[in-house]
Amino acid sequence: MTYTFGLDTFGDRNGDDAGVPLSHAQTIRNVVKEGVFAEQVGVDFFGIGEHHTDFFPMPAGDVVLAAIAARTEKIRLGSAVTVLSSDDPVRVFQRYSTLHAISGGRAEVILGRGSSIESFPLFGYDLADYEELFEEKSALFAELLKGGPVTWAGKTRAPLLNQDVVPHAESGPFPAWIGVGGNPESVVRAARLGFSLMLAIIGGRPARFAAYSQLFRRALDKFGHPALPVGVHSPGHVAATDAQAKAEFWPRWRNMITLVAAERGFAIPTKESFDWDTGPDGSLYVGSPETVARKIAANLRLLEATRFDLKYGMPGLTHDQIMTNIELYGRQVVPRVRELLG
Amino acid sequence: MARSRRLAVLGAGHVGPVIARLAVNAGYPVSVAASGDPADIALVAELIIPGARPQWAADAVADADIVVLAIPLHRFADVDPGLLSGKLVVDAMNYWPASDGVLDAFEDGTSSEIVARRLPGSAVVKALNHIGYHELEDRARPPGAADRRAAGVAGDDPAAVAAIAGMVDGMGYDPVCLGSLRAGRVLQPGGPVFGAVLSRAEFELAVREEARSLP
Numbered sequence: 001m002t003y004t005f006g007l008d009t010f011g012d013r014n015g016d017d018a019g020v021p022l023s024h025a026q027t028i029r030n031v032v033k034e035g036v037f038a039e040q041v042g043v044d045f046f047g048i049g050e051h052h053t054d055f056f057p058m059p060a061g062d063v064v065l066a067a068i069a070a071r072t073e074k075i076r077l078g079s080a081v082t083v084l085s086s087d088d089p090v091r092v093f094q095r096y097s098t099l100h101a102i103s104g105g106r107a108e109v110i111l112g113r114g115s116s117i118e119s120f121p122l123f124g125y126d127l128a129d130y131e132e133l134f135e136e137k138s139a140l141f142a143e144l145l146k147g148g149p150v151t152w153a154g155k156t157r158a159p160l161l162n163q164d165v166v167p168h169a170e171s172g173p174f175p176a177w178i179g180v181g182g183n184p185e186s187v188v189r190a191a192r193l194g195f196s197l198m199l200a201i202i203g204g205r206p207a208r209f210a211a212y213s214q215l216f217r218r219a220l221d222k223f224g225h226p227a228l229p230v231g232v233h234s235p236g237h238v239a240a241t242d243a244q245a246k247a248e249f250w251p252r253w254r255n256m257i258t259l260v261a262a263e264r265g266f267a268i269p270t271k272e273s274f275d276w277d278t279g280p281d282g283s284l285y286v287g288s289p290e291t292v293a294r295k296i297a298a299n300l301r302l303l304e305a306t307r308f309d310l311k312y313g314m315p316g317l318t319h320d321q322i323m324t325n326i327e328l329y330g331r332q333v334v335p336r337v338r339e340l341l342g
Numbered sequence: 343m344a345r346s347r348r349l350a351v352l353g354a355g356h357v358g359p360v361i362a363r364l365a366v367n368a369g370y371p372v373s374v375a376a377s378g379d380p381a382d383i384a385l386v387a388e389l390i391i392p393g394a395r396p397q398w399a400a401d402a403v404a405d406a407d408i409v410v411l412a413i414p415l416h417r418f419a420d421v422d423p424g425l426l427s428g429k430l431v432v433d434a435m436n437y438w439p440a441s442d443g444v445l446d447a448f449e450d451g452t453s454s455e456i457v458a459r460r461l462p463g464s465a466v467v468k469a470l471n472h473i474g475y476h477e478l479e480d481r482a483r484p485p486g487a488a489d490r491r492a493a494g495v496a497g498d499d500p501a502a503v504a505a506i507a508g509m510v511d512g513m514g515y516d517p518v519c520l521g522s523l524r525a526g527r528v529l530q531p532g533g534p535v536f537g538a539v540l541s542r543a544e545f546e547l548a549v550r551e552e553a554r555s556l557p
Contacts, residue, residue, distance in 0.1 A: 184355075188385065
């Protein structure tokens with residue numbers, strides 16, 4: 001079994017040692033350094049999630065990925081996720097095809113319907129349309145990935161008639177995933193359109209997603225597609241010891257979730273809920289390299305998944321804390337997970 | 343007696359399958375329906391909601407005593423009120439502009455009162471809307487468990503509220519009954535218990551404090 005291990009960021013705005021937020025520009029430059037460093041410590045994939053907020057100033061992740069591509073040779077680079085519902089599938093395809101060209105074939109894309117939804121009003125989309133927008137646009141994206149001239153018509157963008165969309169890929173399409181947060185109908189859609197499945201597990205018990213993994217395999221079979229990988233994306237933070245990782249991450253996590261709780265319907269975290277989330281049954285990967293490695297290995301087995309992306313960082317963590325996390329993840333966690341999985 | 347009531351869950355997205363699983367575990371006969379052909383959700387039902395039967399919405403509702411609305415609120419306009427006439431309807435939907443956009447029809451009053459006005463032949467109860475779908479199943483506990491949490495049940499018809507309180511209890515939560523759909527305002531987005539997972543004592547305190555703060 002081939003496993004791949006990634007790191008994802010939302011461009012979480014860094015803090016300085018006194019907790020004062022760094023500028024958006026400095027945070028973005030730091031993300032470039034983090035991506036380059038991720039390759040140096042042996043990480044397989046580096047992903048950037050689209051966000052449009054003061055604490056996640058990361059609307060153009062593909063531009064940042066291009067800078068990382070120019071300074072790296074092996075690491076795969078992609079979105080995590082692209083909010084396809086409020087973007088144009090043709091433009092997304094062109095940007096990531098261009099990244100694929102710059103990087104010598106290292107681009108990927110993870111498409112999302114949008115659980116972070118600030119892009120809808122920004123670009124003039126109605127949230128009430130999000131289901132139709134994603135259904136149509138993901139289907140068009142699947143056509144674009146095939147590589148030939150595209151003929152398509154729908155309600156959400158202008159039709160295409162035998163349209164050649166450039167740049168052409170040198171050697172087949174780049175890997176494309178659909179990120180799913182807990183809607184089984186979205187799992188079936190990913191299978192129907194032939195995308196790989198990325199399970200975004202940010203709360204509750206990861207074990208409950210085992211049925212989604214089975215659903216994906218059965219649905220691929222039903223639609224006549226070959227087997228495709230299942231991945232897991234979850235938040236976390238690695239430091240030298242469990243106590244240090246939790247002490248660094250907890251206040252940042254509490255502040256972040258408290259900030260978005262009203263809008264997203266999350267419960268305000270307590271120390272008790274945080275201990276549960278970071279324990280063996282929860283979905284946060286916070287702790288020493290050994291603690292995090294054991295949890296990743298257990299859940300990859302449980303979910304029959306072959307890809308794990310750690311969403312590292314949290315607004316307010318310092319660049320140094322983040323670089324230590326990246327180093328420990330690449331040099332210790334990933335080798336240990338590989339060892340545990342045999 | 344309560345367990346012989348048949349349940350139809352409308353919606354096979356984030357929320358519907360979670361409620362359907364809790365109902366199956368509580369011993370109810372359960373059907374699930376999405377907007378279209380039951381064949382489209384056959385795999386979802388088999389693997390994600392074992393024990394529930396996928397049906398066309400009209401068939402599921404016709405056979406049911408209790409109908410749970412677990413669809414996005416903007417799709418509620420597609421539901422035929424005549425179909426739900428005579429049924430006990432659980433409104434698990436939310437009007438949540440920050441998440442789902444502004445719906446003009448829901449800008450004035452509590453969302454469940456507006457739902458009830460469109461369903462004059464049904465007894466409407468607001469329940470199962472205020473605990474996140476990530477948590478609804480993980481937090482369920484048997485009666486008497488020390489860490490059992492509370493869930494609100496609001497409605498204008500006392501018999502309907504009592505029936506749904508029994509269902510919520512069977513699903514793993516201490517029901518806290520509120521005597522009107524208007525009082526169910528506290529269960530809505532922005533209300534004191536929305537997104538919070540509270541013990542009965544904490545829940546009742548939050549509801550009392552909210553009532554006191556109103557003019």
